[in-house]
Amino acid sequence: MRANEPSRPVGAWRSGWRRLRRDRRSFLSLLVVCAIVLLGVFGGAAVSQLVGHDGDTPFAFASSTNNRAVGPWTHVPAPAQTRLGEFGNLLPPPRGTKTTLFVLGSDGPLGRDELIRLLDGLRTSLEIAIGALLVALAISVPLGTLAGYFGGFVDAAVSQLTETIMAFPLLLFLLFANRYLIGDLRSVGWGSYVPEGAPAEAVLIGAFTAFYPTRLIRSHLFVLRNAEFVEAAHMVGASTWRILRQHLLPHLAPTLLVWGAVAIGTNILAEVGLSFLGVGVQVSTPTLGSQLSTVWGTIYNPQAYDGRLYTPWQTVFPMVTIVVTVVSLNRLSEAVRRALEPRVLR
Amino acid sequence: MRAANYLVRRVVRGVLTLLTMIAVTFVLYFAIETQPPVGQYFPAVTHGTPPTAHQVALVRHVFYLDRSKIGLYLHYVSHLARGDFGRYSTIEDGRIVEGAIIPPYQQLRTTLSILIGGAVLVLLLSLPLGAISGSRVGSWADRGISFGALVLVCFHPMMLGLILRSAGGTVNWLPTSGYCTFLKHPAPQGLVVVGGTQPCGGPVAWATHLILPWLTFALLFLALYTRMIRASVAETVYEDFVRTARAKGASQARVLARHVLPSASLRVLTMVGMEIGTAIGVCIYIESAFNIFGLGRYAVEVLGGVGPSLDLPVTATVVVLITLIVVIGNLVVDLLYAVLDPRVGLQQGPQRTKSLVGGVF
Numbered sequence: 144m145r146a147n148e149p150s151r152p153v154g155a156w157r158s159g160w161r162r163l164r165r166d167r168r169s170f171l172s173l174l175v176v177c178a179i180v181l182l183g184v185f186g187g188a189a190v191s192q193l194v195g196h197d198g199d200t201p202f203a204f205a206s207s208t209n210n211r212a213v214g215p216w217t218h219v220p221a222p223a224q225t226r227l228g229e230f231g232n233l234l235p236p237p238r239g240t241k242t243t244l245f246v247l248g249s250d251g252p253l254g255r256d257e258l259i260r261l262l263d264g265l266r267t268s269l270e271i272a273i274g275a276l277l278v279a280l281a282i283s284v285p286l287g288t289l290a291g292y293f294g295g296f297v298d299a300a301v302s303q304l305t306e307t308i309m310a311f312p313l314l315l316f317l318l319f320a321n322r323y324l325i326g327d328l329r330s331v332g333w334g335s336y337v338p339e340g341a342p343a344e345a346v347l348i349g350a351f352t353a354f355y356p357t358r359l360i361r362s363h364l365f366v367l368r369n370a371e372f373v374e375a376a377h378m379v380g381a382s383t384w385r386i387l388r389q390h391l392l393p394h395l396a397p398t399l400l401v402w403g404a405v406a407i408g409t410n411i412l413a414e415v416g417l418s419f420l421g422v423g424v425q426v427s428t429p430t431l432g433s434q435l436s437t438v439w440g441t442i443y444n445p446q447a448y449d450g451r452l453y454t455p456w457q458t459v460f461p462m463v464t465i466v467v468t469v470v471s472l473n474r475l476s477e478a479v480r481r482a483l484e485p486r487v488l489r
Numbered sequence: 490m491r492a493a494n495y496l497v498r499r500v501v502r503g504v505l506t507l508l509t510m511i512a513v514t515f516v517l518y519f520a521i522e523t524q525p526p527v528g529q530y531f532p533a534v535t536h537g538t539p540p541t542a543h544q545v546a547l548v549r550h551v552f553y554l555d556r557s558k559i560g561l562y563l564h565y566v567s568h569l570a571r572g573d574f575g576r577y578s579t580i581e582d583g584r585i586v587e588g589a590i591i592p593p594y595q596q597l598r599t600t601l602s603i604l605i606g607g608a609v610l611v612l613l614l615s616l617p618l619g620a621i622s623g624s625r626v627g628s629w630a631d632r633g634i635s636f637g638a639l640v641l642v643c644f645h646p647m648m649l650g651l652i653l654r655s656a657g658g659t660v661n662w663l664p665t666s667g668y669c670t671f672l673k674h675p676a677p678q679g680l681v682v683v684g685g686t687q688p689c690g691g692p693v694a695w696a697t698h699l700i701l702p703w704l705t706f707a708l709l710f711l712a713l714y715t716r717m718i719r720a721s722v723a724e725t726v727y728e729d730f731v732r733t734a735r736a737k738g739a740s741q742a743r744v745l746a747r748h749v750l751p752s753a754s755l756r757v758l759t760m761v762g763m764e765i766g767t768a769i770g771v772c773i774y775i776e777s778a779f780n781i782f783g784l785g786r787y788a789v790e791v792l793g794g795v796g797p798s799l800d801l802p803v804t805a806t807v808v809v810l811i812t813l814i815v816v817i818g819n820l821v822v823d824l825l826y827a828v829l830d831p832r833v834g835l836q837q838g839p840q841r842t843k844s845l846v847g848g849v850f
Contacts (some may be wrong), residue, residue, distance in 0.1 A: 307509050310763065310815045311808075312770035314817055318793035323521045412645045416774060419647050420793065439651055442777040442789060447666075458655070462648055469643035 155483070159397075161473050162482040169478030175471040176404075183269045186262035194244050196221070198259035199428065203233055205245060206256030212249045212257075216243040219249070247460055251437060252452050261460055264429035265468070267338055271345045271423075271430070272410035276403055278349025279356055284395075286353070287360025288387060292368050298361070309354055314416075317351045321422045340424035347422070348413050356402055360395055365453035367391055397483040408469035415465060431468075434461040492827075499823050508566065510812045514805050515562050530580040544583075551578050551585060553801055566807065574809075575802035587659030587843075592806050599668050600784035601773050601814070606699055608761075608768075615711050618744045619718025619753070626723050634715060641712035646771045650705045650778025657701050665701060666780035702775045709771060710764075714757055721753035735794035738809035755830055762822040765815045784810065 153161075163169050186447070191197045204220045206212050220236040221243040228234050247258040257449060289300040308316070325343050332339030367373065376386050411431065416421050418432030421441045426433060438453050440446035448458075527548050528534040534544070549555045563766060568575060574590045622634040641649075656666045673690040689698075726749060734748045773785035793798075795823045 168611060305508075307506050308513065310506070310766045310819070311510060311812060312766045312773075312788075314770040315788055315792050315807075315811070318789060319517070408643065412643070415645045416647055419774065419777060420789065422793075435648070437652070442773070442786065444775060445780055448651075448658075455655075458651065462626060462652075465645070465648070466640065466643050471640065472641060481580060 155397075159479075159483040163478060166478065168479060172471055172474035172478045176314075176475045179265070179468055179471060181267040182262060187259050187266060187433065188448070190246070190262060191256075194246070194259075196243050196256060196259075198256050198263050199427075200255065202243070202245075202254040202256075203251065203397050204236065205249035205256075206252050206470050208233070209232075209451055210252040211451055212247060212251050212254065212454055214248045215246065215257075215456055217245045217248060217376065218247050232417065248454060248456055250434070257457065257460060261431075261464060262428040262432050264434050264461070265343055265464060267424065267428065268411050268414055268431040269407075270337060271341050271348065271414050272343030272407045274342065275348035275352065275410045275413075276406050279353040279406065280399070280403075282350065282353040283360060284392075285358035287357040288364060288392075290357070291361035292362030292387065292391070294365075302361075305354055305357070313351050313354075314420075317347055317417075318420065318422065320350070321347055336426050338428040340428070344414065344417065346425040348410050348417070352406065352410065352413070356399065356406075359398060359402060359436050363395055363398060364391060367394055384385060397479070400483065401480045402474050404479060408472035408476075411465060411469055413474075414427065431461055431465050490668050495827065496824075499820055503820055506816050507809065507812050510808055511566065511569075511805060512562065514808045515558065515565075515801075518799065518801050518804065519558055519774055527832075531583065533605060543681070547580055547583075547585060551580055552798075564800070569809065573774065574806045577800050579800070589804055591804055592810065593784060594786050595670075596784040596787045597810055597814075598670075598734050598767070599781060600776070600785055602668075602671070602695070602699060602704050603706060603772055603775060603781075603783065604765075604768055604814075606703045607710070610703050610707035611710045611714055614707060615714040615718055615757075616750060616754070618711070619715045620750055622715065623719040623722025623753075624726055624741070624745060626719075635719070638715045641708055642652075642716075646705060646709050647772070647774040647778055648774050649708055650702075653705050654778055663700055664698050667698060668781040668783070669698045671695045671849040702779050702781065704767075704776065705775050706771065710768070714760075717757060717760065718753050721756050722749055725752055727747045751829065755826070758822055758826055758829070762819045765818040766811075767815065769811055 164175065187198060189472055196202070197364045202219050202221060204222075205217075205224045219242060220240045222240045225236075226234045236466050244258055245258070247256075247261065249255060250257045286301070290301055327348065328343040328346060329340055331342045373386060373390060381389070414423065414430060415435065417433035418430060418436045419441055420441075421443060424430055424433065426437065436456065438457050439448060526534075527540045527544055530548060531540060531544050534540045546555070553561055562570045565575060574592050576587045577590050578585055578587045580586070618634050623629045625631050654665045657663045667689075669689040669691070671690070671692055720747075731744060731748055732743050739747070769785060772783060773789055775781070776785045784807075788811065791804055791807050
């Protein structure tokens with residue numbers, strides 16, 4: 144840019160992006176979240192290309208003779224056929240059998256690759272969490288706008304009802320909805336990329352987390368609808384629809400972005416909880432939650448941790464993945480807040 | 490006089506909440522087809538025989554489909570007011586079997602033990618931690634506490650429970666599963682089954698069995714409340730009245746305990762009220778992790794489906810008990826608020842806010 148050129152005004156988004164890029168910690172959190180998403184989307188397929196097996200194939204030699212899963216970084220014999228002895232016991236593979244690498248060990252007595260299942264599970268969990276976020280937005284933006292911009296009697300009635308219901312543990316409503324309302328949606332899925340039951344779970348989580356953004360949007364619009372620029376738009380004859388779309392909803396975007404990053408994290412945690420309640424995808428489908436609930440059992444069928452069947456790694460790896468993902472999403476949310484709303488610097 | 494007026498208004502509001510929740514239960518029950526097909530009770534129907542009018546009438550009767558809905562609601566509420574939780578009914582061998590509902594009081598006591606003990610622990614830990622962190626923003630202590638809080642917020646109660654349970658199991662100091670009643674059971678008389686498990690009891694057994702559940706509960710909410718107290722304290726330490734207290738020669742500890750924390754605790758209180766429902770949701774997972782059979786798991790089994798169908802009075806009992814915990818908890822919070830802050834106190838009560846953790850735990 145030449146020196147004598149007049150400097151152009153910088154838009155809110157662009158200046159926000161500049162602030163985000165300049166702050167080292169903020170930018171790092173963005174990079175970490177991007178890396179996690181990329182790992183989730185491509186990681187499972189990439190690793191199974193590299194090691195030559197996928198996450199659903201059981202390997203007989205990936206668990207010991209006592210059915211205990213092998214630990215991290217084990218070369219597991221992968222013969223084309225396993226031979227059984229006279230008592231039905233597994234015979235050791237012949238010498239020189241090809242081995243395959245289990246980077247994080249296997250996932251239990253079945254002997255499937257823990258790393259690939261973890262990455263696939265991360266993908267499914269992210270799909271559910273982001274899907275739930277979209278469902279929550281689809282419910283809360285119209286509802287919150289209706290209540291916040293138009294107000295009146297409907298707003299009062301709806302707020303009173305939501306406040307009453309929110310005081311009750313929502314989890315129980317969700318279980319009820321899962322039992323009676325979801326129905327056929329539970330078998331919707333697309334191939335191995337969106338496993339069966341994931342869309343249903345996203346709808347459930349989304350519907351029951353929509354209360355919070357509804358209140359957020361409502362209280363935001365309550366303040367904004369009396370702002371001077373709205374009055375000005377009214378005066379030049381803009382329609383209500385135009386005011387909402389052009390003037391008010393763009394103002395909500397930063398708030399929703401900050402909330403959205405945290406919400407993806409809490410949705411991932413919600414999925415973890417729901418798999419302990421037996422809600423959601425089938426048990427055989429890996430998600431971050433089902434990785435844990437296969438080891439520890441569900442609420443209807445709690446099982447004590449069995450050290451003969453599992454190594455502690457099968458608890459540690461999913462838990463670390465969950466916590467790292469949720470922490471970095473929270474950091475990203477903070478970073479976005481710092482970048483887009485510089486006035487509320489903390 | 491004003492105090493009595495305030496109290497009455499709060500109680501009326503609580504009763505209205507209870508009535509709303511029962512109405513929601515009734516509406517959901519009748520709006521959604523929760524009753525199983527006739528064939529479930531009359532096997533012949535599943536094998537092809539068309540159901541007789543009598544059989545259909547029986548099933549309709551058991552599921553209250555032959556009654557006026559509003560009449561049924563009023564009937565239930567009037568019985569509930571007299572402490573009668575109604576009767577469950579089902580069909581066995583072609584006949585209606587009924588019985589009085591015994592509300593799960595033992596489960597209620599169990600869950601209340603977890604809730605109240607956990608809440609006390611949260612308070613005991615989060616106030617000093619938040620005060621230390623908020624009064625020295627940017628110090629190493631503050632950074633450590635803030636980082637710990639950030640990480641703890643990102644745990645699911647089930648995960649925390651499992652970690653503590655396996656840690657407790659490894660160290661073997663504390664019992665890691667089951668619940669003991671606070672009062673001792675009378676010693677079993679007569680035949681004692683060899684090898685049978687004795688029901689345990691007594692305050693010590695009660696407390697040792699609950700330490701890990703309390704800790705799980707506390708760690709989860711600790712993170713949230715420490716953060717909030719920190720923010721609140723960090724704002725308050727620059728207020729004039731704090732400077733005045735310092736100028737009068739009060740020590741740091743005294744300034745924090747007597748001047749800063751009381752005003753910070755008001756904010757905490759406003760959040761507690763909204764979060765009682767969430768806390769019950771968290772209890773479901775804690776009960777599951779430590780193998781305790783409390784109200785949470787009872788509710789999961791009724792609403793989430795172990796039985797073949799939903800029984801209206803049984804469901805309503807669960808809803809009533811949980812709503813009662815929430816309503817009474819809120820009443821206590823409102824009263825405490827009025828005591829702690831005489832300015833707003835009797836006028837309006839606390840502004841309701843809810844932290845983000847109130848997703849679907």
